[in-house]
Amino acid sequence: MTALASAPGPSSALPSAPQPAAGATVTVTDAAGAAGDAAWGTALWAARLLALDPGLGGIWLRAGAGPAREEFVGAALAASGRPAARMPMGAEPARLFGGLDLTATLRAGRPVQAAGLLATLGCGTLVVPMAERMTPGLAAQLAQRWDAGAGFALLALDEGEADEPGPPPALTDRLAFHLTLPPRALRDGPTPRPAPPSQAERARLGSVGMPDEMLMALTEIAATLGVATLRAPLLALRAARAIAALEDKPAVDAAAAERAAALVLAPRATRLPAEPDQPQQSDPPPPAEAEDRDNQAAPGDAEAMADRVLEAALASIPPDVLARLAAQGAARAQVQAQGGGAGEDRRGAGRGRPAGSVRGDPRRGARLDLIGTLTAAAPWQALRRGAHQGRDDGRILVTPDDLRIRRHRQRVERVVIFAVDASGSAAMARLAETKGAVELMLAEAYVRREQVALIAFRGTAADLLLPPTRSLVQAKRRLQGLPGGGGTPLAIGIAAALSLADQVTRRGQRAHVALLTDGRANVARDGSPGRPQAQADAQAAARALRAARVPAMVIDTGLRPDRAARDLAAAMDGLYLALPRADARALSGALRGALDGSGA
Amino acid sequence: MTQAFPFSAIVGQEEMKRALTLTAVDPSIGGVLVFGDRGTGKSTAVRSLAALLPPIAAVAGCPYNCAFDAPAPGCPHCSAHPPERAETRPAPVIDLPLGVTEDRVVGALDLERALTRGEKAFEPGLLARAHRGYLYIDEVNLLEDHIVDLLLDVAASGENVVEREGLSVRHPARFVIVGSGNPEEGELRPQLLDRFGLSVEVASPTETAQRIEVIRRRDAYERDPAPFLKRWRAADTRHRKKVLAARERLDAVAVPDAVLEKTAELCIALGADGLRGELTLMRAARALAAFEAADAVAPAHLAQVAAGALRHRLRRDPLDEAGSTVRVMRAMDEVLPR
Numbered sequence: 041m042t043a044l045a046s047a048p049g050p051s052s053a054l055p056s057a058p059q060p061a062a063g064a065t066v067t068v069t070d071a072a073g074a075a076g077d078a079a080w081g082t083a084l085w086a087a088r089l090l091a092l093d094p095g096l097g098g099i100w101l102r103a104g105a106g107p108a109r110e111e112f113v114g115a116a117l118a119a120s121g122r123p124a125a126r127m128p129m130g131a132e133p134a135r136l137f138g139g140l141d142l143t144a145t146l147r148a149g150r151p152v153q154a155a156g157l158l159a160t161l162g163c164g165t166l167v168v169p170m171a172e173r174m175t176p177g178l179a180a181q182l183a184q185r186w187d188a189g190a191g192f193a194l195l196a197l198d199e200g201e202a203d204e205p206g207p208p209p210a211l212t213d214r215l216a217f218h219l220t221l222p223p224r225a226l227r228d229g230p231t232p233r234p235a236p237p238s239q240a241e242r243a244r245l246g247s248v249g250m251p252d253e254m255l256m257a258l259t260e261i262a263a264t265l266g267v268a269t270l271r272a273p274l275l276a277l278r279a280a281r282a283i284a285a286l287e288d289k290p291a292v293d294a295a296a297a298e299r300a301a302a303l304v305l306a307p308r309a310t311r312l313p314a315e316p317d318q319p320q321q322s323d324p325p326p327p328a329e330a331e332d333r334d335n336q337a338a339p340g341d342a343e344a345m346a347d348r349v350l351e352a353a354l355a356s357i358p359p360d361v362l363a364r365l366a367a368q369g370a371a372r373a374q375v376q377a378q379g380g381g382a383g384e385d386r387r388g389a390g391r392g393r394p395a396g397s398v399r400g401d402p403r404r405g406a407r408l409d410l411i412g413t414l415t416a417a418a419p420w421q422a423l424r425r426g427a428h429q430g431r432d433d434g435r436i437l438v439t440p441d442d443l444r445i446r447r448h449r450q451r452v453e454r455v456v457i458f459a460v461d462a463s464g465s466a467a468m469a470r471l472a473e474t475k476g477a478v479e480l481m482l483a484e485a486y487v488r489r490e491q492v493a494l495i496a497f498r499g500t501a502a503d504l505l506l507p508p509t510r511s512l513v514q515a516k517r518r519l520q521g522l523p524g525g526g527g528t529p530l531a532i533g534i535a536a537a538l539s540l541a542d543q544v545t546r547r548g549q550r551a552h553v554a555l556l557t558d559g560r561a562n563v564a565r566d567g568s569p570g571r572p573q574a575q576a577d578a579q580a581a582a583r584a585l586r587a588a589r590v591p592a593m594v595i596d597t598g599l600r601p602d603r604a605a606r607d608l609a610a611a612m613d614g615l616y617l618a619l620p621r622a623d624a625r626a627l628s629g630a631l632r633g634a635l636d637g638s639g640a
Numbered sequence: 641m642t643q644a645f646p647f648s649a650i651v652g653q654e655e656m657k658r659a660l661t662l663t664a665v666d667p668s669i670g671g672v673l674v675f676g677d678r679g680t681g682k683s684t685a686v687r688s689l690a691a692l693l694p695p696i697a698a699v700a701g702c703p704y705n706c707a708f709d710a711p712a713p714g715c716p717h718c719s720a721h722p723p724e725r726a727e728t729r730p731a732p733v734i735d736l737p738l739g740v741t742e743d744r745v746v747g748a749l750d751l752e753r754a755l756t757r758g759e760k761a762f763e764p765g766l767l768a769r770a771h772r773g774y775l776y777i778d779e780v781n782l783l784e785d786h787i788v789d790l791l792l793d794v795a796a797s798g799e800n801v802v803e804r805e806g807l808s809v810r811h812p813a814r815f816v817i818v819g820s821g822n823p824e825e826g827e828l829r830p831q832l833l834d835r836f837g838l839s840v841e842v843a844s845p846t847e848t849a850q851r852i853e854v855i856r857r858r859d860a861y862e863r864d865p866a867p868f869l870k871r872w873r874a875a876d877t878r879h880r881k882k883v884l885a886a887r888e889r890l891d892a893v894a895v896p897d898a899v900l901e902k903t904a905e906l907c908i909a910l911g912a913d914g915l916r917g918e919l920t921l922m923r924a925a926r927a928l929a930a931f932e933a934a935d936a937v938a939p940a941h942l943a944q945v946a947a948g949a950l951r952h953r954l955r956r957d958p959l960d961e962a963g964s965t966v967r968v969m970r971a972m973d974e975v976l977p978r
Contacts (some may be wrong), residue, residue, distance in 0.1 A: 095862070175738075175739065176738060176779060176782045177737070177738035177739025177782070178738075178739060180737055180738040180739070180778055180779050180782075181737045181738065181739060183778070184735055184737055184778065187683055187687060209678060209822075210678070210778075210779060213678045213679060250859065252856075255852065255855060255856060255859065256852050258855075259848070259851050259852045259855045260848055260851075260852075262851075263846075263848060263851060268677050268678070268679070268843075268844040269677065269678045269679025269680075269844065270679045270680065270681070270844060270845075270851065270854050270855065270858070271678070271679040272679070273851070273855050274855060274858055274859065274862070277855065277859055278862075398742075398786060399742065419749060419751050419754045420749070420754065422754065422758040423754060423758055423759075423760055426758060441804055
């Protein structure tokens, strides 16, 4: 080790990144203590890596405002050793990207260009508070700056709840680290602030080698974890290099790759590799190979390497991954519904929070944006005075061209429609589990101030057990009394959910359908038995749901999840979640974890 | 500005590369819509396009990119200052960021001059800068509606007209719109969809070997761009020369009646509305024939561009779960049995 006098070595002052925990069976309930320390250590590691290589984009930090977050931001900025700036809330693009400084120009009588925040920052760090409210437009502009070679790093502070969508994906896709900060107790005291990277470390970064098998391993892991974007493995490579540079290694070795995978790839995982329909093709590597810590492994060992790195990544996948998957689905649906360019646009002139102003005529029922209008009129004043000689009576000359009207964006309430399969095929024991899961989701929906509705289908009919309501108690009671047995009229159930969704939409709320079933329909739409017709009807109903653009998800309650429910989800263009026996506990645990997180 | 990733070094994504190349050969094909997941190289491909396009000869000093040999009749600059000499500019590839204001797109009163000198002058917007080149809209599906309307209007007329309180400006604005987006985040209005000549669906490569090659090249580029760019410069130059040659050959490429008939049959079979589909299909096939140095358009050319030219023009059919691409392919097999 050389020249580490100023910076604390990774092994001494800083807790290292979490090592693969044996068995990886961290339950949500005892996630405090050691796990919290590890998460904190991971976060600090990410900050140091970002400091060394701002090309990593930045950190998406999900944490409530509070001393813990401030502590981390302080540490991260100290580690970067570069200038930092906080993005002002509601900053105009000109403030951020530069442009003509109107005030100064008017005062000076000559054009005064204001340098944007980004230009003054250079390679510094931009701290974005409330990043979850960032508009896709701003995110796209920031992304564009990066693409054009800007070198700033971003610290996106997201105060959203565990299941909220977070900053626009165009942004998060470019940030290497996605972190959730654990709560910290006051007694923990201040953490040691990491020093900025030393000259030696910076110099080393440029010469760190990347053995081809490490590159292959990281790319394969990303694919195995269902990370489609190719930016992720690229960022993982960068992270691996930075790790090697900090640890004074000539090239990326297995340990560095493992850490990089754990830091960059694991939080992006959209599936676990051990899914039932993905049998492990390769035999487990012989132990000799697995223990081979040598970074000069032959290319033939790439697979074994991939397995090892994958293991490390898996160990650091948070236990609530399922809950997050569901949240992503919800987020996707939400974004889908926002779709600025599309028809379903709830931006209007009437109510809601402001969404900018546009040129327009306030006589058509819109509200005048006074400041916007004056701003538009301001530059013309000298010209107009010239045109109206002698009219210089100090009044501002406003013409119809200047008028700006205000636009608003409404926050639309969501109604989650639970359509529950209460048929005999969803055997009694499973029904109880399903009820439990629904109850948890109900509680979750309640926390988010959503309305819930409950439809149960069995035999030849679907019953609306609970019209849209906010009353959790009522919902629970109806659910408890839900009888089971009979055929599975899946098509009827979906159709009932669709018609309720229609009603909800007409009322100006947004519907979201959660279908809990094993997908094994055996009662057709007209009530007649027969599996093939029932399946076809169910598919048709699912497509109708998609055509109506109702976001949906299918939770497979079957003992052995098979294609039926998955196909149904595909037909709905919805999210598919399996609730197989072994994972039932995990799912409810994950749900509870999400609830605890949001309730705190 | 750092140098863009070389076009030739993009791994796979052949359809996207072909679509962009064809619009470079014949801009009248219209725009290209690239829909697909994040991190599939959409913006990389568009940004690398600039290096691929032959530079344009423009009137020196003209902010509207007027051609020197034929300045646009109504060009505000060239009618005031007679063109003196030509200058060579790189073909414009202009970014239209989300959240852009209307003024910035169409152009507006030159604030600087209005404020400081009390002069009424027009400051050209992004549409002027994109003339004779490309206008790139990332996340086109999230673009504000009123900007979309404006783009539709200008794209249809090839001319940008600004009428504001004594400020009357009319300048040519012919450009190829390249839009990219992620369909999961919002659909595009059918009117806007139809304005794009070609559409491409991109996906992350599923083959591990291909993914690894993408990462390997991108990593090499990010580590040390200079040698990487040098390594690919020859390939890019070759490609550019092919585009130039194809442009020159374009008018000479024959379109046999038999091919035109097939084009019509295909569009009828698919129920693609309007003549726009047919026209685009024919132009794209012709551009491809020119690019491949063929003398006449052959059915094989048609087959290669049919999906791109037609898949976004089909009526949505919620009961047909097959994707549009599959439907185009099905129709292809009927009309042009292999």
